Structure formats: C-alpha cells, structure tokens
Amino acid sequence: MFVDIVDFTQFAASVPPEESISLLRDLFGRYDEVIRRFDLEKIKTVGDSYMYVSGVTSEQADHCAAAVDAALDLLYETRQMGLAMGRELQVRIGLHSGPLVAGVVGYLLYFTLLDSLGPVEINLVGYVEPPVAAVVGWVALNEVISPNTVVGFAVIVVGFTLVKRQALASFVQGLRGP
Numbered sequence: 001m002f003v004d005i006v007d008f009t010q011f012a013a014s015v016p017p018e019e020s021i022s023l024l025r026d027l028f029g030r031y032d033e034v035i036r037r038f039d040l041e042k043i044k045t046v047g048d049s050y051m052y053v054s055g056v057t058s059e060q061a062d063h064c065a066a067a068v069d070a071a072l073d074l075l076y077e078t079r080q081m082g083l084a085m086g087r088e089l090q091v092r093i094g095l096h097s098g099p100l101v102a103g104v105v106g107y108l109l110y111f112t113l114l115d116s117l118g119p120v121e122i123n124l125v126g127y128v129e130p131p132v133a134a135v136v137g138w139v140a141l142n143e144v145i146s147p148n149t150v151v152g153f154a155v156i157v158v159g160f161t162l163v164k165r166q167a168l169a170s171f172v173q174g175l176r177g178p
Helices: 008-014 017-037 063-085 100-117 121-127 129-141 147-163 165-176
Strands: 002-005 041-046 049-053 091-094
Touching: 002 008, 002 063, 008 017, 017 041, 017 049, 017 063, 063 091, 121 147, 129 147, 147 165
Parallel strands: none
Antiparallel strands: 002 049, 002 091, 041 049
C-alpha cells in the first residue's frame, strides 16, 4: 500500500517548515497506530509518502481485508487530522495484491523517480507500476499477460511518454552522465 498526501508540496511551500513537519509527524503517528492495530508492517516513509504491507510478516489469513480496512481507517484519520487543522486534507492510497517481487520492483522505481522527478510528477508513476509488476511477474513467476493488458499498458506508456517527454529525457541524460 502506498499513501501520498494530495498537494503536500503546495501546503509545505505555504507554511513554516515546522508546521509541515508537524503535520507529517502527527499524521504518520496516527497511521502507525492503525498499522499496529491491524498487525501490518510499515515499510518506509519518504517525504509525504507512507508505505506498508500486509501478509508478509505474519500469517494473517485475511491479510487483503486487513489492508483494505487499514486503508479505510487511514482515510478516517486523515479526515480527522484535516478537521483538527481547519483544512481539507486528502490522500491518495494505492493498493496492490500479488507477488512481492513485483511490488518491490515497483517500489524501487517509485522512489527512484520521486527523487529524480519530484512529488508532482510522481503521480504519473502510478500508471507505470502495474506494467512493471506484470512484466516482472511474467518473467520471474511465469504469470500470463493477456493481449488486452499489453494494449492497455502500451497506451499508458505512450501517454506517459508524451506527457513527460522532457522530464524523461533529462532523467536519461542524468543517467548517462555529463
């Protein structure tokens, strides 16, 4: 599960640093309590992103339900925090179920691009993770990819490339060096 605060960059730019740090500390503290309550595992926080997993560190038979129930509680905690602040506070939550290896590749890609592209552009990465997960599942786990899935992924890749062609060119140029 990935959780990302909507418009956090704009919020952080409009308030003193102490206020944005306080928001993250308090909100992620609430998230930590939810994660503990559902016996899930927090993986990492980076900036305004929070990641946790279910069914990896314990033998929960209902780990998918626990992950979804936790996500609903995270939405509730976010709403309560926003009300306490007198602001509308929203988050995006991404849920993926499947082999861990595919999620790890998506996770690494997400944070590599977050560092390179920034928090605004990273929202487009949500469209990249499913194709990466599917290809890794196909290569490593012999999962079947349907023709419709390939066409859908091709549309995503073309759209992403058209929208972010300059950022991608800069990213590739940075990989090659000066």
